[in-house]
Amino acid sequence: MARTHLNDNSPNLLQTPPKIKSNKPKYTKFSQQELAGCKPVMTPTYVMATLMLVGAIFIPIGSISLHAVGGVVEIVKRYEDVCLIIASTLQNITLSTIAQKVNYIQDPTTPKNCTITLTIPHYMKQPVYVYYELQNFYQNHRRYVKSRDDAQLKGKFVTSSSLASCKPEDFLDNYPIVPCGLIAWSFFNDSYVFTLNNVSLPINKTSIAWQSDIKVKFGAQPSNFPNNNINSTNSSTNSWIGGGALNPGVALNHNEDFLVWMRAAALPNFRKLWGRIEQNLYDGDVVTINILNVYNTYSFHGKKKIVLSTSSWIGGKNNFLGCAYLCIGCMCFLLAFSFFLMYRQWPRALGDTSYFSWHNSSQAKICLEHL
């Protein structure tokens, strides 16, 4: 009969002994949404101060960065066109059409050496990094990026089925290709020999790859690699000539050029580290580079460049970050200043009640009228 009891609407329920199980919610600051917290308010002072502060931090950072980058000396030399001219004059052939260029570069019999000289414009403190740069090469194409097998590269014998991503460079003569895939197959294989003022300039090619690549990611022994057989097999079955060969006797992780290549670039124009010159180069020094120009970029108008560059704590020759810092910093100053001016012009007291919406409504007018 509890129902009838309730039906009496009895306020005396309060007098009954407290129920054992009450539905009363527990009081905690959390459950009542009363947690102490800070309620930052964007006051004009704060905003201006913050903007100034950001400006004050960013502009020095920008200047320091620019200064650091300013100390970097970088020499870039495009050579794929130069080498063609040299080759055509030396060998007395015409290399004007793409087909001719491709034919030239793919013909294993033609000599492909070419020599370029660079004059050092400024003192370059060692180490001087040597890069090759490719342009218009889509190393970031989805088909290309996916075309590898990490397990196989590590040294694991990968069964046939899981090499699907490496197609069409997955099998050769029914044997899996190690390393499989398009990246490996298109391995960049131009090589450079440096002389400084007619003296041979040694290039350190160790530690140009990341240690994790050398130690963990790679470890397979190349085998059945199609580029190794270009000369031996009939080229008609393999009309698409890839990149460099891999010495079957050298494990992949000892071939640092290969490791560098295997890290796909983010952009279609990219530089990859090729070696280090571990001596200072001086203003006016002449560096001669003997290039073995074998890598085909002519098919797709790809440019090849060789780059010598020093580096700073912030990296190579790139002003972008420093400029961006300066820009944002200046903008913050500017904004702070314009806020200041606007605030001077149209000041508003904090918590000025005349800004309440109800002061603009008719209600307010009526209230005022009443008073």
Place this chain on the structure above:
Amino acid sequence: MAGGGGGKKMRMRFSKLYTFGGRFKGTQSLRSSDQEQLLGGKGFSRVVFCNQTERHAVKPYKYRNNYVSTTKYNVLTFLPKALFEQFRRVANLYFLLAAALALTPVSPYSAASLIAPLVFVVGVSMCKEALEDWRRFRQDNEINSRKVKVHVKEGRFESKPWKKLSVGDIVRVEKDNFFPADLVLLSSSYPDGVCYVETMNLDGETNLKLKRALERTAVVDEEAEFGSFHAHIKCEDPNPNLYTFVGNLEYGEEILSLGPEQVLLRDSKLRNTTHVFGVVIFTGHETKVMQNATDPPSKRSRIERKMDSIIYFLFAVLVLISVIGSIAFGVRTKLYSPSWWYLRPDQTTIYYDPKRPGLAGLLHLITALILYGYLIPISLYVSIELVKVLQARFINNDLAMYDPETDKPAHARTSNLNEELGQVDTILSDKTGTLTCNQMEFIKCSIAGLAYGRSVTEVERATARRLGKDHLHMLQYDDSVMTPVDPGSPPDSVVAGSVGGSGIELATIGHHHHPLAPKPPPHVKGFNLKDERLMNGQWIHEPNVECIRLFFQILAVCHTAIPEVDEVTGKVTYEAESPDEAAFVVAAREFGFEFVKRTQTSVFVKEPAVGPSSGVEWTLREYKILNLLEFNSTRKRMSVVVRDEAGRILVMCKGADSIIYDRLGKEGKGFWEATKEHLAKYGDAGLRTLAIAYRQLEESEYTDWNQVFVKAKTTIGANRDELLEQAAERIEQDLFLLGATAVEDKLQKGVPETIDRLAKAGLKLWVLTGDKQETAINIGFACSLLRQGMQQLIISLDSADVKAAEDSGDKVQISKVSRASVEEQIASALRQIAQDADSDASHALIIDGKSLMYALEDGMKKQLLDLAVQCASVICCRVSPKQKAQITKLVKEGTGKTTLGIGDGANDVGMIQEADIGVGISGVEGMQAVMASDFSISQFRFLERLLIVHGHWCYKRIALMICYFFYKNITFGLTLFYFEALTSFSGQTAYNDWYMSLFNVFFTSLPVIALGVFEQDVSSRVCLQFPAVYQQGPQNMFFRWGRILGWMINGVYSSLVVFFLVMGSFGLAAFQKNGQGAGLEEVGAVMYTCIVWVVNVQVAFALSYFTVIQHAVIWGSVALWYLFLVIYGYINPVYSTTAYKVFIETLAPAPMFWLITILVAVACVLPYTVYQAYQRMFHPMDHHVIQEIHYMQKHITDPKMYKREKRKAVQKTKIGFSARVDANLSMQRAKNRYYDPTFTADVKSLRDPPASNVDLFESPLFSSFKRTV
């Protein structure tokens, strides 16, 4: 049953009392002929074999069982149905498709990274659905397993659960129990087979309804007799009409017709009757109440619906950029890729085939659609759902919405409407049980031209408080303690003390009561008149003592209540048809005239003996009841003709004042002027008034009249009613007015204040009640929805021509005339409003159910709505549950604004379900309303907090959360597009697959959830103090397209900044000292790091309230990303691929990495910050200014200003007691200005009190104000 055999005997007579009015008989005979034609035909095919349930086991008599289920799913349908529900969401369907395609090589990333989030998201949502449905199932189960006594065989009755009932069962229902199904009443504990039914749950009407068994069956009233009871019922098929029933009962040889008065409907309750026997005719979902129930609609909030259009918009963007990407891809594949020998274009798959670029492009389109899927946040729905569940928990746990009396906290039953609470424009409220407690209290009376009773009503209390609010000193008004109440604080302290003004409550709750005040006597239910002049027999010292005596005697005699003596305590309680009547009898008892016994012919009253000095001597007086002239809605009065012990014959009459006035004799108007004034005041305070009058008859006069009356009574035929009416009219003449009574239909705690504050927040309140017009208007006054000086536009069908048409009985004619009448009334009301447009006049629309029947027709709907929205308050009375729903629909669809339906009974279910938000009062009545509702609260006053605090918060939280969600996903998704453009649109992403799939789940989800759960633009106190701030929701200031697009543009900007700053900074050159250049993995990781920072810093800038939690989740998310990067980077490179040691080895040592992160984060939030700063500085919104005031501590240092603002922070309102006070003030002002030129200064001082301790209530203004209330 207390009273035993004696009680039963007495009840027998009681039932005989109701022999007057013609409302029970007369119609029965008329119906038979029409009925015969109908039965057996279409729609009237049901046959019930009473007591032979076995015959219902076969077709065509196999009907549904009595099991009622309100669940959405069952075990079998759950999976398909719930999955269907999930994938009805565009976004989910899209992701399902994407996941399916992920299994093909088209996919830009691995299948697992796509399917995992989808499974998670859908799984969480489905779990929530299952949980909610389980709760519904448990509630159903509780009802289905209620017990009822069912006839088994040979006169034995056994208890069975409701669900086991079947058609044809004979059941025995005990007093105060609900009927388990629709029954035909066979017999009751009264020999004449009547019973009383409370249909509150069906139609909200509070008075008891009489049901009557057929005379032939009424005699079968012992359990044993049912062993051999057999009958057939032929009747209509299940239908939702509550007020009609057509059928007949074949019993033995006879065919008896059955009408609505023999039908007991499920969910109504047996009252005042020990038990009844009935036969089940409709069960389960076929019962009328269930037929009335519509399927619980799955409601979606406005914001969520708009969100869908945003998703469509984003989807269009997605398709657009995918198409752009695909075309570009196709073109590039055809033109350039043949020369890209390193891709082996000679031996390629169809996806990259330069010979078929069209196909490749098409396939790429699919890839792109999956790839850019990050534009559409997969976790949006699940995050919102999670947030809403947590918000709902806060609602459930809010102590300020917990009612200790019923031990019920607020409960968000469905959590998907939280933010809708912040956008409500119109509240449609039930009256009984919602605004009022359905509890009458005799509170004042006027006897012989003198007003008695000092108790204050809720309205007066609230009004007084509003006047006194600005004073820091305590003020005492009447005997209740008034404290200056801060609306922000839970109103308990005041309200608990104020209810009934009961000292006991005050003492038990431990609230402060004036220490010097004497302890008042214990509160008596139904009586709250406080006046020493009348109490404790002191009335004998008053002038006109005989009038007072007679007044009390009428209260004690002129009624139809019956006393019930508790055998244990000897206390007398009264059972009356309506609570008002009970209040009268109780009042009489409190005054010393205790009604102790009723016999068939007499009423016995224990009253003080005559003589001024003998107030303590009690005698038992007998009043012989000669005739009883019943109350009904047309007569609006009730009389008894009695012979007292002295042999005098008295006509004692109570009735509506206008009716009584017309029947006063010349000498009888002595107190009229004074009484009229009192009546007006009572009426304005929302009290129900009745005038009390009497007349002494000469013996001969009586006998003459009695002959006429008896003749009328015995007449059989159509004009019986008329004759009776005429007879009554003859005797109720030449009355002498004694005075008037005022009964308070007790409002629930804090109702006037709540209404006032809701009105201040700009909400409109419509009252839809099943009660009659007078009651509704009374409550309108009590709640300050109506006040004196307000134009009442009443639309009803009481006009003469409608009556005439009704009398003719021609249905076509009736509807034609009625329609025309309603149309004309609406038109004229509209004209009137147009006329008053310039003046300050406010209007109230009062319309009854009958008129609504026509007004809600398609042709008139618009005008009605036009009229209604122009009125300050709208009261619809005598409306059926269906009409409630129709009105709700009209408002919802007509105005396009959010409506909230609030009610407590089953009659409100339609309204609750139809409204955008349904709120159920989990009061004392059945659970139907609560079960149909989206939110349940135990008191109307909690609605304020629910809307103004939780609604406001939830609205802003969800709005901001969704905007932010789109922002973050646009930021992220577009970087994918830019990068893809650099990869010749090949579909390559810069990021590792798992970075991407964890983006929404791990690194950005918690802050946005914290935003959705904890953000507070202003505290709950402030929300309540500045109700106008609520309008940000109904005006939808935070989820407009402008704002949404603003956030999207911010996202586009951020994506550009992230992408180009990162790309530019890396460039071609080395990015650190050892000469290494950045590859895909470095660029990806750095860009991703920047995005994680940007979106998390952005959320921090969007928040205005930081607790430890916010800090933890925001900075924790960023930290988590680094942590993830480190851990993931340590996993075998076969799995971690591009992420292998990318942080440890390559990024962390490079200063550039850190510098880029800082640069990008700052650059991205800069425009937002500047915009915010600009807006705050020069165009601040309300909450900005409030935040500033609090930040400056101005609310403490300048309390005067703060108070002034609090008072002004309201919407212009014409309802609520504030409006009433204003109206009163301006009325007074106008008056006083006329006489007193200094008056304006007074008003000023009242509104803006000086700091000195001048007691304003001594000012002439206040005393005059006091008088007006």
